[in-house]
Amino acid sequence: MEDPITASLGPMGRLLRRLRSLEASEHPMPEGLSANGIRLLKEGLEGLYDHLKGLPEADLDNPSFTPKWWTKEVRELAYDTEDFCDEVIQSGGGGGGGSSGRSAPVSAIFGVTSKRKQRLPQIAQDFSLLMSRVNDARERCKIFQFAPQTAIKSDHGQASTSSHTPGLSIDMPALTAIAAGHSLVGVEEPRKKLVNLLAFGDNQQKQLKVIPIFGSAGVGKTTVARTMYHQYGGEFQCRAFVRVSRNPDMRRLLTSILSQIKAPGAHTFSDAQDLIDCIIKHLHQKRYFIVVDDLWTASVWDIISRAFPYGDCCSRILTITQIEDVALACSGYESEYRFNLEPLNNDESRKLFFDTVFGSECEGGCPKEFEVVVDRIIRKCGRLPLSTLNIASLLLPSKPNPAFQQWEKVESSLPSTLRTNPTSNGMKDVIILVYDKLPLHLKTCLLYVGMYPEGYTISKDDLEKQWVAESFVSDAEHGYFNELLRRGMIQPVDTNYHGEVLSCTVNHMVLDLIRHKSMEDNFIITVNYLESTIGLPDKARRLSIQFGGAKSAKIPEIIRMSQVRSLFFCGFSGCVPSIPDYGLLRVLILHIWADQDKMSFDLTGIGELCRLRYVQVECNITVNLPDKIQGLRYLETLQIDGRLSAVPSDIGDLEKLRHLRLPNQANVRDLGGLVNLQDLHLTCSTIHPVDNLEDNMKYLGTVLEKLNNLKSLTLTSLRSSPVNTSRMSISCHGLSSVS
Numbered sequence: 132m133e134d135p136i137t138a139s140l141g142p143m144g145r146l147l148r149r150l151r152s153l154e155a156s157e158h159p160m161p162e163g164l165s166a167n168g169i170r171l172l173k174e175g176l177e178g179l180y181d182h183l184k185g186l187p188e189a190d191l192d193n194p195s196f197t198p199k200w201w202t203k204e205v206r207e208l209a210y211d212t213e214d215f216c217d218e219v220i221q222s223g224g225g226g227g228g229g230s231s232g233r234s235a236p237v238s239a240i241f242g243v244t245s246k247r248k249q250r251l252p253q254i255a256q257d258f259s260l261l262m263s264r265v266n267d268a269r270e271r272c273k274i275f276q277f278a279p280q281t282a283i284k285s286d287h288g289q290a291s292t293s294s295h296t297p298g299l300s301i302d303m304p305a306l307t308a309i310a311a312g313h314s315l316v317g318v319e320e321p322r323k324k325l326v327n328l329l330a331f332g333d334n335q336q337k338q339l340k341v342i343p344i345f346g347s348a349g350v351g352k353t354t355v356a357r358t359m360y361h362q363y364g365g366e367f368q369c370r371a372f373v374r375v376s377r378n379p380d381m382r383r384l385l386t387s388i389l390s391q392i393k394a395p396g397a398h399t400f401s402d403a404q405d406l407i408d409c410i411i412k413h414l415h416q417k418r419y420f421i422v423v424d425d426l427w428t429a430s431v432w433d434i435i436s437r438a439f440p441y442g443d444c445c446s447r448i449l450t451i452t453q454i455e456d457v458a459l460a461c462s463g464y465e466s467e468y469r470f471n472l473e474p475l476n477n478d479e480s481r482k483l484f485f486d487t488v489f490g491s492e493c494e495g496g497c498p499k500e501f502e503v504v505v506d507r508i509i510r511k512c513g514r515l516p517l518s519t520l521n522i523a524s525l526l527l528p529s530k531p532n533p534a535f536q537q538w539e540k541v542e543s544s545l546p547s548t549l550r551t552n553p554t555s556n557g558m559k560d561v562i563i564l565v566y567d568k569l570p571l572h573l574k575t576c577l578l579y580v581g582m583y584p585e586g587y588t589i590s591k592d593d594l595e596k597q598w599v600a601e602s603f604v605s606d607a608e609h610g611y612f613n614e615l616l617r618r619g620m621i622q623p624v625d626t627n628y629h630g631e632v633l634s635c636t637v638n639h640m641v642l643d644l645i646r647h648k649s650m651e652d653n654f655i656i657t658v659n660y661l662e663s664t665i666g667l668p669d670k671a672r673r674l675s676i677q678f679g680g681a682k683s684a685k686i687p688e689i690i691r692m693s694q695v696r697s698l699f700f701c702g703f704s705g706c707v708p709s710i711p712d713y714g715l716l717r718v719l720i721l722h723i724w725a726d727q728d729k730m731s732f733d734l735t736g737i738g739e740l741c742r743l744r745y746v747q748v749e750c751n752i753t754v755n756l757p758d759k760i761q762g763l764r765y766l767e768t769l770q771i772d773g774r775l776s777a778v779p780s781d782i783g784d785l786e787k788l789r790h791l792r793l794p795n796q797a798n799v800r801d802l803g804g805l806v807n808l809q810d811l812h813l814t815c816s817t818i819h820p821v822d823n824l825e826d827n828m829k830y831l832g833t834v835l836e837k838l839n840n841l842k843s844l845t846l847t848s849l850r851s852s853p854v855n856t857s858r859m860s861i862s863c864h865g866l867s868s869v870s
Contacts (some may be wrong), residue, residue, distance in 0.1 A: 717745065
């Protein structure tokens with residue numbers, strides 16, 4: 132993608148292209164603007180951009196270094212200028228030409244509606260203020276003598292950002308070998324010991340067994356537990372794997388368990404105690420295997436453990452923690468039932484390192500002259516799998532003959548704390564080192580993962596669509612997700628039969644770094660009802676609201692909603708902010724729960740958000756969409772997990788819509804006009820019967836014949852559905868995926 136938005140440079144490159152288009156236009160300017168004014172603004176920003184790109188990243192990472200706050204000032208100026216363009220210089224009908232990352236047709240740029248006529252006096256004032264800020268930033272640049280480094284000029288006279296964005300090979304080695312194979316080094320011995328402790332296959336030990344896996348951060352506890360879960364989980368009647376996190380949302384966690392053990396769907400409006408009762412009822416007299424990852428307190432375990440009935444069905448539970456007191460509590464304070472996971476031995480560490488760097492099963496790929504520095508690197512990794520993978524990712528040879536100086540530089544930059552004391556602090560130093568080595572585009576994509584709460588399982592498909600909607604990457608740039616996995620910055624969760632990673636999670640230490648960097652750069656602001664709001668900036672470009680089970684939480688009044696580009700909300704329906712207030716929104720993600728007395732959730736206001744490109748809603752009550760949504764001309768993804776009151780009658784007019792997920796009660800006859808649709812997912816409601824499912828199946832075949840670009844069709848029917856869909860068949864040519 133040309134000039135993508137990045138965490139450090141903001142939208143500056145894209146903004147300059149837009150201003151050049153306006154300057155070249157012969158169309159009359161709205162009152163308050165002039166072609167000369169646009170030219171002066173563009174030239175001022177170009178000069179700032181050259182200096183911004185020329186500042187060494189090492190200096191920008193130093194909080195005490197003067198250019199850091201100057202960079203933030205220029206970046207915020209770029210965001211505010213683009214917001215100004217989006218508000219004032221809209222395409223006909225209020226489409227917002229900048230939302231797609233491409234300039235609007237010049238002939239339609241300056242249509243002035245009656246509503247915008249009221250803004251004309253303010254337009255001149257706002258533009259004057261932007262020019263003053265540009266001039267102030269230029270003066271400070273001169274005072275502090277920020278001299279740009281030598282930059283490569285493109286054909287258009289624009290400086291390249293190559294110094295900040297080194298090339299990324301998209302055709303990288305198969306990730307399955309790294310994420311699935313290499314990370315399993317050192318797992319076999321712990322697996323055997325856990326099999327004995329859990330007494331798998333021993334029908335004489337019928338009582339429930341709880342075995343905690345205890346070990347330091349990065350030692351591979353989750354990898355071992357996930358291996359056990361995948362290898363033995365299928366032998367049990369019910370199974371679930373859940374992550375708890377430091378501030379757990381108990382309602383969501385218990386609901387996840389109910390979903391994974393395939394309990395009946397009557398729990399939708401239940402509180403925590405009712406959910407626990409539902410789990411107990413469903414697991415009664417069943418053989419189950421539960422993995423509870425990332426436990427931090429004994430009190431949380433005390434709540435969760437109440438959901439698991441004791442019995443004589445040979446049920447088993449694995450818990451994972453790095454807190455010794457929590458491990459003791461899980462084991463009933465009987466140390467013989469606690470499994471301590473130790474770091475890798477020297478041979479395992481070497482194998483993991485060489486397999487990651489050279490992609491082979493032996494050390495033959497390592498040049499002889501590198502062996503001494505390799506031994507020092509491995510020792511400094513503390514024999515921890517996570518740190519070994521992190522550091523090895525920095526040394527993947529870009530050429531047949533790796534540079535010895537690069538390896539020595541990495542070794543010298545490694546902290547020695549992990550060698551003698553493999554603790555979280557040492558791991559944090561390694562994670563910071565790996566983050567600092569990421570190119571700008573990968574840093575930006577990683578920081579966006581911070582939109583999700585701790586412990587979430589994040590879909591690769593959803594995350595990549597959100598990156599595209601935010602203009603961090605283009606549709607053609609696949610591979611960033613896998614590259615972050617390869618570098619150990621995100622961890623794989625689910626894989627398909629071909630070994631492709633489908634979802635990920637984030638280690639709490641990486642998430643802490645993400646949130647720190649995001650706050651520092653005003654990239655994402657996270658609001659949690661448990662944490663203080665002191666120090667939050669008033670301008671939030673991306674806002675993650677994580678209210679969990681709280682029913683009276685509020686967004687701090689200091690935050691301006693009008694400038695938010697991405698909004699993630701997870702919590703009670705009564706705490707959801709007024710969505711139409713987020714006028715510049717590109718990405719909207721709502722994970723909402725409601726009490727039984729709440730009949731529906733009103734989302735009709737999104738019809739006013741003309742820049743929306745991605746909408747995802749999870750809700751346990753009926754969702755009301757606008758009757759008409761043709762104003763959302765840039766909408767590319769619409770995903771509704773819940774019941775819909777009605778599908779907008781003009782949904783077929785959304786020319787850019789490519790990914791659609793709807794409940795099966797939706798009238799599929801309205802979808803025939805979606806000529807660019809690539810993915811269609813229809814799913815039954817989890818609560819209500821679907822009366823018109825059979826009729827929809829009849830019409831679906833006819834609709835599919837009109838969707839020439841459709842690549843994937845997914846039909847999901849639940850066991851609770853009164854209609855037998857197992858014998859229904861749909862005939863359609865051209866699909867690459869039907870499930």
